[in-house]
Amino acid sequence: xxxxxxxxxxxxxxxxxxxxxxxxxxxxxxxxxxxxxxxxxxxxxxxxxxxxxxxxxxxxxxxxxxxxxxxxxxxxxxxxxxxxxxxxxxxxxxxxxxxxxxxxxxxxxxxxxxxxxxxxxxxxxxxxxxxxxxxxxxxxxxxxxxxxxxxxxxxxxxxxxxxxxxxxxxxxxxxxxxxxxxxxxxxxxxxxxxxxxxxxxxxxxxxxxxxxxxxxxxxxxxxxxxxxxxxxxxxxxxxxxxxxxxxxxxxxxxxxxxxxxxxxxxxxxxxxxxxxxxxxxxxxxxxxxxxxxxxxxxxxxxxxxxxxxxxxxxxxxxxxxxxxxxxxxxxxxxxxxxxxxxxxxxxxxxxxxxxxxxxxxxxxxxxxxxxxxxxxxxxxxxxxxxxxxxxxxxxxxxxxxxxxxxxxxxxxxxxxxxxxxxxxxxxxxxxxxxxxxxxxxxxxxxxxxxxxxxxxxxxxxxxxxxxxxxxx
Amino acid sequence: xxxxxxxxxxxxxxxxxxxxxxxxxxxxxxxxxxxxxxxxxxxxxxxxxxxxxxxxxxxxxxxxxxxxxxxxxxxxxxxxxxxxxxxxxxxxxxxxxxxxxxxxxxxxxxxxxxxxxxxxxxxxxxxxxxxxxxxxxxxxxxxxxxxxxxxxxxxxxxxxxxxxxxxxxxxxxxxxxxxxxxxxxxxxxxxxxxxxxxxxxxxxxxxxxxxxxxxxxxxxxxxxxxxxxxxxxxxxxxxxxxxxxxxxxxxxxxxxxxxxxxxxxxxxxxxxxxxxxxxxxxxxxxxxxxxxxxxxxxxxxxxxxxxxxxxxxxxxxxxxxxxxxxxxxxxxxxxxxxxxxxxxxxxxxxxxxxxxxxxxxxxxxxxxxxxxxxxxxxxxxxxxxxxxxxxxxxxxxxxxxxxxxxxxxxxxxxxxxxxxxxxxxxxxxxxxxxxxxxxxxxxxxxxxxxxxxxxxxxxxxxxxxxxxxxxx
Numbered sequence: 024x025x026x027x028x029x030x031x032x033x034x035x036x037x038x039x040x041x042x043x044x045x046x047x048x049x050x051x052x053x054x055x056x057x058x059x060x061x062x063x064x065x066x067x068x069x070x071x072x073x074x075x076x077x078x079x080x081x082x083x084x085x086x087x088x089x090x091x092x093x094x095x096x097x098x099x100x101x102x103x104x105x106x107x108x109x110x111x112x113x114x115x116x117x118x119x120x121x122x123x124x125x126x127x128x129x130x131x132x133x134x135x136x137x138x139x140x141x142x143x144x145x146x147x148x149x150x151x152x153x154x155x156x157x158x159x160x161x162x163x164x165x166x167x168x169x170x171x172x173x174x175x176x177x178x179x180x181x182x183x184x185x186x187x188x189x190x191x192x193x194x195x196x197x198x199x200x201x202x203x204x205x206x207x208x209x210x211x212x213x214x215x216x217x218x219x220x221x222x223x224x225x226x227x228x229x230x231x232x233x234x235x236x237x238x239x240x241x242x243x244x245x246x247x248x249x250x251x252x253x254x255x256x257x258x259x260x261x262x263x264x265x266x267x268x269x270x271x272x273x274x275x276x277x278x279x280x281x282x283x284x285x286x287x288x289x290x291x292x293x294x295x296x297x298x299x300x301x302x303x304x305x306x307x308x309x310x311x312x313x314x315x316x317x318x319x320x321x322x323x324x325x326x327x328x329x330x331x332x333x334x335x336x337x338x339x340x341x342x343x344x345x346x347x348x349x350x351x352x353x354x355x356x357x358x359x360x361x362x363x364x365x366x367x368x369x370x371x372x373x374x375x376x377x378x379x380x381x382x383x384x385x386x387x388x389x390x391x392x393x394x395x396x397x398x399x400x401x402x403x404x405x406x407x408x409x410x411x412x413x414x415x416x417x418x419x420x421x422x423x424x425x426x427x428x429x430x431x432x433x434x435x436x437x438x439x440x441x442x443x444x445x446x447x448x449x450x451x452x453x454x455x456x457x458x459x460x461x462x463x464x465x466x467x468x469x470x471x472x473x474x475x476x477x478x479x480x481x482x483x484x485x486x487x488x489x490x491x492x493x494x495x
Numbered sequence: 496x497x498x499x500x501x502x503x504x505x506x507x508x509x510x511x512x513x514x515x516x517x518x519x520x521x522x523x524x525x526x527x528x529x530x531x532x533x534x535x536x537x538x539x540x541x542x543x544x545x546x547x548x549x550x551x552x553x554x555x556x557x558x559x560x561x562x563x564x565x566x567x568x569x570x571x572x573x574x575x576x577x578x579x580x581x582x583x584x585x586x587x588x589x590x591x592x593x594x595x596x597x598x599x600x601x602x603x604x605x606x607x608x609x610x611x612x613x614x615x616x617x618x619x620x621x622x623x624x625x626x627x628x629x630x631x632x633x634x635x636x637x638x639x640x641x642x643x644x645x646x647x648x649x650x651x652x653x654x655x656x657x658x659x660x661x662x663x664x665x666x667x668x669x670x671x672x673x674x675x676x677x678x679x680x681x682x683x684x685x686x687x688x689x690x691x692x693x694x695x696x697x698x699x700x701x702x703x704x705x706x707x708x709x710x711x712x713x714x715x716x717x718x719x720x721x722x723x724x725x726x727x728x729x730x731x732x733x734x735x736x737x738x739x740x741x742x743x744x745x746x747x748x749x750x751x752x753x754x755x756x757x758x759x760x761x762x763x764x765x766x767x768x769x770x771x772x773x774x775x776x777x778x779x780x781x782x783x784x785x786x787x788x789x790x791x792x793x794x795x796x797x798x799x800x801x802x803x804x805x806x807x808x809x810x811x812x813x814x815x816x817x818x819x820x821x822x823x824x825x826x827x828x829x830x831x832x833x834x835x836x837x838x839x840x841x842x843x844x845x846x847x848x849x850x851x852x853x854x855x856x857x858x859x860x861x862x863x864x865x866x867x868x869x870x871x872x873x874x875x876x877x878x879x880x881x882x883x884x885x886x887x888x889x890x891x892x893x894x895x896x897x898x899x900x901x902x903x904x905x906x907x908x909x910x911x912x913x914x915x916x917x918x919x920x921x922x923x924x925x926x927x928x929x930x931x932x933x934x935x936x937x938x939x940x941x942x943x944x945x946x947x948x949x950x951x952x953x954x955x956x957x958x959x960x961x962x963x964x965x966x967x
Contacts, residue, residue, distance in 0.1 A: 028751060028782050028810035030720060033660040033683075036822055037815060044608060044828040070603035078563070085561035088836075089553045095581045104576035109567045131542035133790075133797045136516060173645055173800070176830055184682075188505040206829045210656075211505075248502060279500060310500050318605075325605045326835035328645070338500035343509060350508050356516040357678045358648055362834040363798035364560075 039209045041202050042458025047442050051452040061450040062482060064471045067257075067423040069323035069393075072473040077322055077389050079382045080371045082111060086119035087130050087367055093120055114380045122367065130363045136355040138171030138331075142370045146171075146331050149373035153289075154302035162306060168334040170351060171369055173361045174325075175287045175316035178332030180207050181354050182283055182312050185347065186248050187213035193245035194283075195236060197228075199426065199459035199467070201257040201285070216240040216247055219462055222428065225418030226261030228252075230270040237278060249281045250274070255288040255297065255421030258459045258469035262295035262421040268303045281310035281338060287330070290320030293398045294419035301335060310347070311335040317368040319423065321393040329365030329372070400479055401425060401472040407483040411490040423473060426456070429466040431494045438466040444493060449485045511681045513674050514930025519914050523924040533922040534954060536943045539729075539895040541795035541865075544945040549794055549861050551854045552843045554583060558591035559602055559839055565592055586852045594839065602835045608827040610643030610803075614842045618643075618803050621845035625761075626774035634778060640806040642823060643841055645833045646797075647759045647788035650804030652679050653826050654755055654784045657819065658720050659685035665717035666755075667708060669700075671898065671931035671939070673729040673757070688712040688719055691934055694900065697890030698733030700724075702742040709750060721753045722746070727760040727769065727893030730931045730941035734767035734893040740775045753782035753810060759802070762792035765870045766891035773807060782819070783807040789840040791895065793865040801837030801844070872951055873897060873944040879955040883962040895945060898928070901938040903966045910938040916965060921957045 043066050051061040063071055070076060086092055096111045123129065125141040137143065147164035150156075156163055172178040183194065184207075193214040196204045208215045218236035220226040233250070240247050252271055254263040275282050284300040304311055317329035337347035376382045401420045408414045413430035432441060439455040445468075446452050456467025474482070515538050523533040535543055542548060558564055568583045595601065597613040609615065619636035622628075628635060644650040655666065656679075665686040668676045680687045690708035692698040705722070712719050724743055726735040747754050756772040776783055789801035809819035848854045873892045880886040885902035904913055911927040917940075918924050928939025946954070 027780065028753070028808065029813050030658070030751075030753070030782075030810040030819070031660060031813040032657050032819070032822065035660075036657045036826060037812060037817065039825060039829070041825060041828050044831075066605065068600075068605045071600040071605065076601070076603045081561045085557045085564065088560060089557035091550070092557065098581060099571070099577065102574075102576045102578075104574045105571065106574075109570060128540075128543040129548070129798070131548045131796045131798050133538065133540045133543065173834060174831065180830075185504050185508045186502070188503060188507075203829060210826075210829070279502075281500070281502070308499065310502075324603045326601070326603050326832070328832075328834040336500065338502040340509060341501050341503040345509065347502070347504070350504065353511060353513060354508060354682075356513050357511070357675060357682070358652075359516075359646065360798070360800075362645060362800040362837055364836045365834055 035210050035212050039206045041206050042454050043202060045454075045458060047439075047446060047454060048452055050443065051446055054446070054450070059450060061446065061452050062474050062478060063452050064473060065452045065454050067319060067471050067473070068325050069423070069473050070325065073475050074323050074393060074473065075389070076324065077386065079115065079376055079386045080322065080324070080368060082115045083119045083122070083371060084364060084367055086111075086116065087123060090123055090129065112381045114376065114382055118376070122370065130367070134360045134363060134366065136352060136358075136360050137169065138361060138366050140166060142171060142366055143167070143169040145370055145374045146333070150299075150301060150333060154299055156302075162335070164301070164333060168337070168348060170332045170334075170355055171361050171366050172330045172332055173328040173365060174318060175285065175314040175330040176203055177361070178312070178314050178330060179203060179283065179285065181332070181351055183207045183213070184211055185350050185354060186281070187211035190214060191244055191246050193240050193247040195233070195240075195247060195250040195280075197251070197253060197256070199258050199456060199461045200251070201253055202459060204251050205460060214240070214245045216245060217460065220259070220261065222417050222462070226256055226259045228263065228267035228270055230274055233270065233274045237274075247278065247280060249283055251283045251285065252300070253285040254300075255291060257285070257288065257422050258424050258426045258454070259418065260421040260424045260426060261418045262292055262297065264295070265298055265303065268298055268300060272300070272304055272307060272309055276307060276309045281312065284311060284313045286313055287316040287319050288422035289315065291397070291422050293401065293421065295421065301333070304335060308336050310338045317365065317372050320372070321390045322372055323393070324368050327365045327368045328362060329368040331369055396476070397423065397472060400474070400476060403476065403479050403483065404470060404472055407487055410487045412494050414490070423471050424469050425472060426467050426469050429468065432466055433493070433495060438468055441466070441493060442468050445486065445489060448489045449482055451482055451486060507682050507684050511678045513678050514926050515674060517926075517930060519911075519918060519926060520924055522915065523918055526918070526922070531922060533918065533924050534946050534950060535924050536945060537924045537926045539791060539943050539945070540797050541895070541945050542797065545947050546795050546865060546945065547861070548796065549858065551587065551848055551858045552794065552796070552840060554587045555591045555594070555843060556836060556839055558583075558588065559595060562595055562601065584853045586848065586854055590848070594842065602839070606832045606835060606838065608824060608830075608832050609641065610833060610838050612638060614643060614838055615639070615641040617842050617846045618805070622771075622773060622805060626771055628774075634807070636773070636805060640809070640820060642804045642806075642827055643833050643838050644802045644804055645800040645837060646790060647757065647786040647802040648675055649833070650784070650786050650802060651675060651755065651757065653804070653823055655679045655685070656683055657822050657826060658753070659683035662686060663716055663718050665712050665719040667705070667712075667719060667722040667752075669723065669725060669728070671730050671928060671933045672723070673725055674931060676723050677932060686712070686717045688717060689932065692731070692733065694889050694934070698728055698731045700735065700739035700742055702746055705742065705746045719750065719752060721755055723755045723757065724772070725757040726772075727763060729757070729760065729894050730896050730898045730926070731890065732893040732896045732898060733890045734764055734769065736767070737770055737775065740770055740772060744772070744776055744779060744781055748779060748781045753784065756783060756785045758785055759788040759791045760894040761787065763869065763894050765873065765893065767893065773805070776807060780808050782810045789837065789844050792844070793862045794840075794844060795865070796840050799837045799840045800834055801840040803841055868948070869895065869944060872946070872948060875948065875951050875955065876942060876944055879959055882959045884966050886962070895943050896941050897944060898939050898941050901940065904938055905965070905967060910940055913938070913965060914940050917958065917961060920961045921954055923954055923958060
């Protein structure tokens, strides 16, 4: 066997970091492989922790995959011996049949690169409903400005990849942030520009903070092109109020920036209200890229990698007769199309069963049970923080995460050390605050409030004991 | 309303081209929207042209999506009134149940970034079977070197994105080529280095052609890092023989290049034999990235975006204690994981129903019918070429495409003009040879041999008439 080859590669890819799947989860995987039980709270992956899927969604998808079942299920409904509980609802059959008719080429064919028009129309109608925009209001969402994607990550990466043309192209991101953004900026070779929401005011945003960050970046030669906002926040769970959103839009308009609004947790709000950027933007001519996903909310369909990107006021491309949307479409075309099941899941997410239809009551019960359980679990964990010395957690509960601040860690140790020790001792897999970047001199961790209540009831006392011993 | 924003963007994304979804298919979409019937032969998308999915695959996936059906289907099997044709086979239920047990977290959870181990093991076993490597043979495929992906495109993009660090980093691609490669190289800002298989010898490859291309690139300061080979060829349909494959490996070893082997058409071979690069590579220490997909073959499950990337001899990263596979894993992690249904489809692709099991006969019949129909349709089209003045088509039939050479186009017209006129006149949507790059001074088109036979029987005479009038 000859010598091993050695190659120089893209330094951006080597330097890129992604803590949500970094050293701590990797150590958890080793422990699991060695037979230890671990509790994966490092990532918002509810079904991995036992959250059941919404039945209606899965019944429809199951039919889409095997269309021959449509006739079969109708025959079974007419067969006397079949138990009523084993019959598939007529309404479910009709929904699946209607989707297949509009999909035309089924689940096994490439679709349009941005997804079939009927799904984009349903997304647009959902956005208008969500933002309470009636036919009189303008502007309505435009199906031609909507791109279906493999999860929200793909949409974010498309936009950043197009925007960033060189090392001086800057993108503002909140600190702390979801590391997709720092990783994607690094990968594209751009400049990360931090801004700092106010932790003690529940991570509120103020214009002067944005201006200071912009000025600092400009002074070092960075040309800021976009600002990323995550609402509800990840990792913080913070929910932006109208004043914060207005400040961001004013700021973006003043400096000619586009806004990338990561709104994937729009259905995970417990206290406070979700207000979309599109709704506040109204007719103002600021470029907006809004992301949503089937992975979060009460559905938690992470594995299906569904999502969409909605564009408003796409900028023109300097020096070309092209709009940003033309380039986006070209980028999406090279990947051919997002996966069809994720597309179908996106359709179902935005087109609920008709109120009063036969699956309706069960759908509502399942949805409400998931959301109630999430809040209950977040509350259990917050209460445990009250018994841990030096732990504080600010703001209302949103998204799927708590991001407590840790004070009094032993000299010379970091939140990374803390999280690693917590994993070794309790099996609880969290992510150190430094993995999301954080204000200098502070320590945090992020925990997804997803484990079953019984499991939390068992592990939280052990965490409290670990903590108070660790901080000494 | 204010003035429209204008931004400078990444010039690589603006310059990137992708003819398979370029102006001709866009014009076809306009014609469709205006009520004209068009025949989409611009892309290998069999189910869009009526090819039925393999029943076994879909029955299993349908159960995976709605696991509650496992118990239900068993109850139905024990219910007297249900018609035998409406029962789901016990074997199918067992396969789905076994997959869910090994998947552990179902279809709705993120999986490991490279896919669950049991699927990677099944892929490795498939590769060893395909390459006739028994337990005595070395090296066997390694499940840890296999990454499941959203289609093969994602795998190709991951590898190129890591490899290309600057404008002098070169990647050799065959001319003509599948435009994913030229687009991905452009997107990463690297240097495209063309090499020219010998059309009249059925697109065979020879070492001196590769050396000439390498020398030319080196002379202009390009550092060649990789060579892409597409086998069976796209757009050419060519099938590489052992001598050509050996030449590529010798060449790559001599210059320290890695090989990217796009082998997505490995089940689409009509005449000749598919020989994998892994098999010929054996123990030679050349880095190999081999791509496969659920989109092609007899399954044609394009919409599900399943596929895998297999790595052999991953190079070390210059200046770091990292292997190429470490960086790949990081890149895959940022996208979290490929879609689970595509993963399941990949598993089914590599793990056929057991010979003699109850679904076996139907599986074989469906598989063989698809492959036979594809060859029959390719033959019909090739015969039509015989009646078109100046049209020649070289080599055996492979992949899903024919790539005839057109001579005698009217002065001042190109193959793009020809394909556009063909679309307007007959509704047949093909792609001009220039969309794949082609030897200077030649003209071609690519047609996917996918339309139903009746449709071909109707449109081919009209094409012949159009052609002979067009070339005059």
